[in-house]
Amino acid sequence: MKPAPFVHHAPRTLEEAVAVLGEVGHDGKVLAGGQSLIPLLSMRLASPAHLVDVNGVAGLDAVEVTDTHVRVGALVRHAGLERHDGAAAALPLLRQALRNVAHPAIRTRGTTVGSIAHADPSGEMPAVTVLTGGVVEAAGPRGRREIAAADFFTGPLETTLAEDELVVAVRFGLLPAGTRTGFVESARRSGDYALAGVALAVGMDGDVVTSATASFVSVTPVPDVLDLGPALAGRSVGDLPLDDVAELVRSHVGPESDIHAPADYRRMLAAELTRRVLTTTTTPTEGAA
Amino acid sequence: MTDAATEQLLEITLRVNGVRRTASAPARRLLSDFLRHDLGLTGTHVGCEHGVCGACTVLLDGEPARACLVFAVTAQAHEVTTVEGIGHDPANLSPVQQAFAECHALQCGFCTPGFITTITAYLDENPQPTPEEAREAISGNLCRCTGYQNIVKAVVRASEIVREREEETR
Numbered sequence A: 001m002k003p004a005p006f007v008h009h010a011p012r013t014l015e016e017a018v019a020v021l022g023e024v025g026h027d028g029k030v031l032a033g034g035q036s037l038i039p040l041l042s043m044r045l046a047s048p049a050h051l052v053d054v055n056g057v058a059g060l061d062a063v064e065v066t067d068t069h070v071r072v073g074a075l076v077r078h079a080g081l082e083r084h085d086g087a088a089a090a091l092p093l094l095r096q097a098l099r100n101v102a103h104p105a106i107r108t109r110g111t112t113v114g115s116i117a118h119a120d121p122s123g124e125m126p127a128v129t130v131l132t133g134g135v136v137e138a139a140g141p142r143g144r145r146e147i148a149a150a151d152f153f154t155g156p157l158e159t160t161l162a163e164d165e166l167v168v169a170v171r172f173g174l175l176p177a178g179t180r181t182g183f184v185e186s187a188r189r190s191g192d193y194a195l196a197g198v199a200l201a202v203g204m205d206g207d208v209v210t211s212a213t214a215s216f217v218s219v220t221p222v223p224d225v226l227d228l229g230p231a232l233a234g235r236s237v238g239d240l241p242l243d244d245v246a247e248l249v250r251s252h253v254g255p256e257s258d259i260h261a262p263a264d265y266r267r268m269l270a271a272e273l274t275r276r277v278l279t280t281t282t283t284p285t286e287g288a289a
Numbered sequence B: 001m002t003d004a005a006t007e008q009l010l011e012i013t014l015r016v017n018g019v020r021r022t023a024s025a026p027a028r029r030l031l032s033d034f035l036r037h038d039l040g041l042t043g044t045h046v047g048c049e050h051g052v053c054g055a056c057t058v059l060l061d062g063e064p065a066r067a068c069l070v071f072a073v074t075a076q077a078h079e080v081t082t083v084e085g086i087g088h089d090p091a092n093l094s095p096v097q098q099a100f101a102e103c104h105a106l107q108c109g110f111c112t113p114g115f116i117t118t119i120t121a122y123l124d125e126n127p128q129p130t131p132e133e134a135r136e137a138i139s140g141n142l143c144r145c146t147g148y149q150n151i152v153k154a155v156v157r158a159s160e161i162v163r164e165r166e167e168e169t170r
């Protein structure tokens, strides 16, 4: 299985990349890490006439940590972000989630921004993007714009990004002080796409939960945020209504059946994983932000 | 239809195992095929061609990467190490290769190059893995023959051989 022929473009600057994308329009695709795109090309599920390879574009490989966000450039590899101590200190959820993204040999090439642009509901980083109120920075022939995570994902592998736009960076929002986070998933083989996964953020005041939100992997068509606050706010760690939480999750998720697992099993798994990650995240000493 | 006759050929230059190599190939040439067909380095094996089996794993700038998920043209800026670059002298095996021989960690050997490259890079990062960590480290590589037990042993044994060799040269 080999990709169909295409014309390879190797822009050196963002301006050049945007210009080429503008010219080739819907015949073109951005090539970042290639870890999702190349399999699609090899299986001929996609055969764009032009590939705009952004691997040589200068200035896209920075991670910036500020008081409000972690900004990740389009060429930052999953492995680079996972290793970034400043990012992990500011937003521990990034490293917690990245450890679950594929295998190390795939994380060395795949980009975090690419997995968000790809918008696979089985991806970990789209779930983290929505949970942290992330912002997608896009550039295209009509200029630059910012898209809130909640408005970015529209369906499996579908986003509001135009065909001739490039994601320059994604900003993950920092969580309020005292927020604890956790991430857990279950896959058939360590590193494979999850059957179900949960990202969790819990606000705590001492041992009392003040807020809780979750987002899910592989069990919702688009990553979205479930507010667990109504069930949990005001409850202390020793007294969490775990059954209520599980029920909320069961009614929120809408998994599909496939060869790996039936929908009912995934629904049960999402609820159980949420129960577990809630317990470990609120346990003192673990998951502190 | 676009076909081989009309396809544009590129001059692709790579540094492979420390040597500059140039060949002409179309932009769609996967790094795995470029190594095997254009450069004759058939140590890198190709199984699934979609990133799942790990047989094609090479090192790009010292880090493991799937050669079937990189275009040769994109790899031009990088240093590529294949299993040939890790060692091709039976009398002078690399620590990971020696461990594979000692622990009977291969049968047909199809998956072996991908394991050797993956484990070589992994031991740079974690020089003293536990069996549990070793199991996790090889989880991205498929083997149809061995049942993995001896490969896990070989990862741990390789880390010992690295230390033994360091002590010998001290």
Ligand SMILES: Cc1cc2nc3c(=O)[nH]c(=O)nc-3n(C[C@H](O)[C@H](O)[C@H](O)COP(=O)(O)OP(=O)(O)OC[C@H]3O[C@@H](n4cnc5c(N)ncnc54)[C@H](O)[C@@H]3O)c2cc1C
Pocket: A029, A030, A031, A032, A033, A034, A035, A036, A037, A038, A039, A074, A100, A101, A102, A103, A106, A109, A110, A111, A112, A113, A114, A115, A117, A118, A122, A123, A124, A125, A165, A166, A167, A168, A191, A192, A193, A194, B050, B051, B052, B069
């Ligand atoms: C065996 C295997 C297992 C995997 N397991 C997981 C997993 O468990 N979880 C997970 O999340 N991912 C997994 N992946 C995918 C991996 O994480 C990819 O890195 C990621 O999905 C895409 O990033 P990329 O940089 O490789 O993008 P590419 O493959 O280069 O591109 C993917 C898509 O996004 C578009 N795109 C990329 N970058 C941009 C940009 N800057 N602007 C606009 N469009 C862009 C491309 O045009 C393309 O349509 C797996 C991959 C493999 C091969």
Ligand code: FES
Pocket: B045, B046, B047, B048, B049, B050, B051, B052, B053, B054, B055, B056, B057, B066, B067, B068, B069
């Ligand atoms: S051939 Fe590359 S991972 Fe299987």
Ligand code: FES
Pocket: B105, B106, B107, B108, B109, B110, B111, B112, B142, B143, B144, B145, B146
């Ligand atoms: S030894 Fe035969 S596939 Fe691994």
